[in-house]
Amino acid sequence: MYTLIHAVLGYLFMTLMMRILKRRPGAQLTPFEFVLVFLVGGVIILATVGDDRSITNCYGGVIAICLMHRLINRAKLKWPRFADLVDGKPIVLLANGQWQAYSMKQAHIDDNDVMAAARGKNVRNLDGIKYAVLERNGGISIIKKSS
Amino acid sequence: MSGVIRAILGYYFLVFMMRIAGRRPGRQMAPVDFILVFFSGGLILTTTVGDDRSFVNAAAQIAAICAAHYMLVVLRSRYPAMGRIVDGTPLVLLEHGRWRHKVMESMLIEDADVMSSARDQGVENLEQIDYAILERNGQISVITKDSE
Amino acid sequence: MPAIHDTRPIEDSVPKINDELAVGSDLQFQQRWEKLESIIWIFLFIFLLLSLAGLFGRGPLSNVTAQAPDASMQVDYERFERFSTPSVLTVRVNPASIKNGQLQLWVSDSLVKPLGNQRVIPQPERSELGAGGITYTFPAFESSASIEFQMQPSAIGKSELKMRIPGNSELDLNIYVMP
Numbered sequence: 001m002y003t004l005i006h007a008v009l010g011y012l013f014m015t016l017m018m019r020i021l022k023r024r025p026g027a028q029l030t031p032f033e034f035v036l037v038f039l040v041g042g043v044i045i046l047a048t049v050g051d052d053r054s055i056t057n058c059y060g061g062v063i064a065i066c067l068m069h070r071l072i073n074r075a076k077l078k079w080p081r082f083a084d085l086v087d088g089k090p091i092v093l094l095a096n097g098q099w100q101a102y103s104m105k106q107a108h109i110d111d112n113d114v115m116a117a118a119r120g121k122n123v124r125n126l127d128g129i130k131y132a133v134l135e136r137n138g139g140i141s142i143i144k145k146s147s
Numbered sequence: 148m149s150g151v152i153r154a155i156l157g158y159y160f161l162v163f164m165m166r167i168a169g170r171r172p173g174r175q176m177a178p179v180d181f182i183l184v185f186f187s188g189g190l191i192l193t194t195t196v197g198d199d200r201s202f203v204n205a206a207a208q209i210a211a212i213c214a215a216h217y218m219l220v221v222l223r224s225r226y227p228a229m230g231r232i233v234d235g236t237p238l239v240l241l242e243h244g245r246w247r248h249k250v251m252e253s254m255l256i257e258d259a260d261v262m263s264s265a266r267d268q269g270v271e272n273l274e275q276i277d278y279a280i281l282e283r284n285g286q287i288s289v290i291t292k293d294s295e
Numbered sequence: 296m297p298a299i300h301d302t303r304p305i306e307d308s309v310p311k312i313n314d315e316l317a318v319g320s321d322l323q324f325q326q327r328w329e330k331l332e333s334i335i336w337i338f339l340f341i342f343l344l345l346s347l348a349g350l351f352g353r354g355p356l357s358n359v360t361a362q363a364p365d366a367s368m369q370v371d372y373e374r375f376e377r378f379s380t381p382s383v384l385t386v387r388v389n390p391a392s393i394k395n396g397q398l399q400l401w402v403s404d405s406l407v408k409p410l411g412n413q414r415v416i417p418q419p420e421r422s423e424l425g426a427g428g429i430t431y432t433f434p435a436f437e438s439s440a441s442i443e444f445q446m447q448p449s450a451i452g453k454s455e456l457k458m459r460i461p462g463n464s465e466l467d468l469n470i471y472v473m474p
């Protein structure tokens with residue numbers, strides 16, 4: 001029984017940690033952050049399993065986590081404020097030639113990250129960008145001037 | 148139960164659970180999805196390793212998991228029905244300016260998610276979109292009105 | 296150039312909608328699948344509830360106490376054990392069973408092999424093999440005593456555990472070990 005509660009708490013804790021890291025991972029997870037996630041995750045897993053390594057225990061834990069995942073997804077759809085809390089909102093980084101400096105500082109993203117994303121979309125330099133948006137999943141979307 | 152049997156069982160169980168845990172929109176794995184996968188994998192591996200931390204056990208289990216994975220891949224390519232069960236099917240979300248809202252509700256997707264994927268492809272607003280399709284891997288493909 | 300029999304024509308291999316967009320979408324399948332998913336989740340939820348209740352070990356439904364027919368001893372044990380997971384079985388003895396400052400307890404072999412007995416607390420003075428099990432002898436005072444067996448099951452399935460204080464009635468326990 002403790003495993004199930006522990007699994008749920010561990011999942012929530014990890015989610016919170018990911019949000020606090022503020023650099024939203026996925027697109028820009030540096031090796032350092034990767035190591036951190038693995039390490040913390042590993043410790044939490046060990047603590048969750050405890051001395052009970054049976055199938056009943058661990059599979060039950062996985063089921064509990066997946067159930068929570070589903071419930072959270074449903075909650076995100078029902079309560080948009082909750083979704084903003086968990087995922088965040090898209091943030092405009094560059095609009096019509098003006099860097100949104102405050103947003104960029106908050107998100108810990110610098111000009112190079114945006115330019116890297118732009119190069120990925122076949123844009124030569126900053127002049128070719130109309131809008132740059134930091135999406136909820138961490139990726140940067142580029143709207144080109146030519147389109 | 149030997150480690151090899153547990154490894155194979157654990158692999159198929161994970162595939163099964165990830166399939167029914169819910170498909171999230173977005174090309175990349177959102178943080179929550181990453182945690183889900185990571186945590187679940189970690190829990191399962193403690194059942195397979197158990198007390199036996201020898202190299203032989205680990206090698207045998209890895210081989211077993213790879214074999215199980217290969218089996219799944221072969222079955223998936225041979226039988227389209229299997230492919231639908233394992234991966235799911237693409238779903239149309241937006242067609243000629245009208246939302247298929249029932250589909251979107253059941254897949255827990257909002258208009259904003261579609262727009263987010265559209266922006267990723269360089270589209271500015273919803274009017275430019277002809278079709279929006281939820282792919283099997285969760286990616287949302289946007290076909291604009293001026294495409295081939 | 297590959298030979299002609301190594302290739303095949305495009306030929307609508309990905310079904311189209313509206314005769315223009317090749318999607319290969321199977322909405323019927325998806326709706327049937329979603330119903331199946333809901334049913335599966337109900338079962339999984341029930342599994343979680345049963346697990347919390349202790350049906351698979353380590354919970355209220357699993358911690359039981361059994362008494363020997365002539366009340367010579369009581370055993371607190373887990374009806375459902377889990378494979379290779381530590382657990383404790385406690386035998387509480389009626390003072391009347393203590394004779395000559397000694398307490399003897401016979402347990403069947405199943406305590407060792409499938410149920411994986413690791414330790415006996417307190418340490419017995421003597422352990423004798425025979426009669427399909429082991430007889431432990433403990434020096435004891437005249438008040439009620441309890442003996443602890445620390446277990447770690449090594450085999451899955453149903454195990455029958457028998458216990459007896461020589462001269463008294465036998466206690467028969469069924470223990471199920473979950474994988």
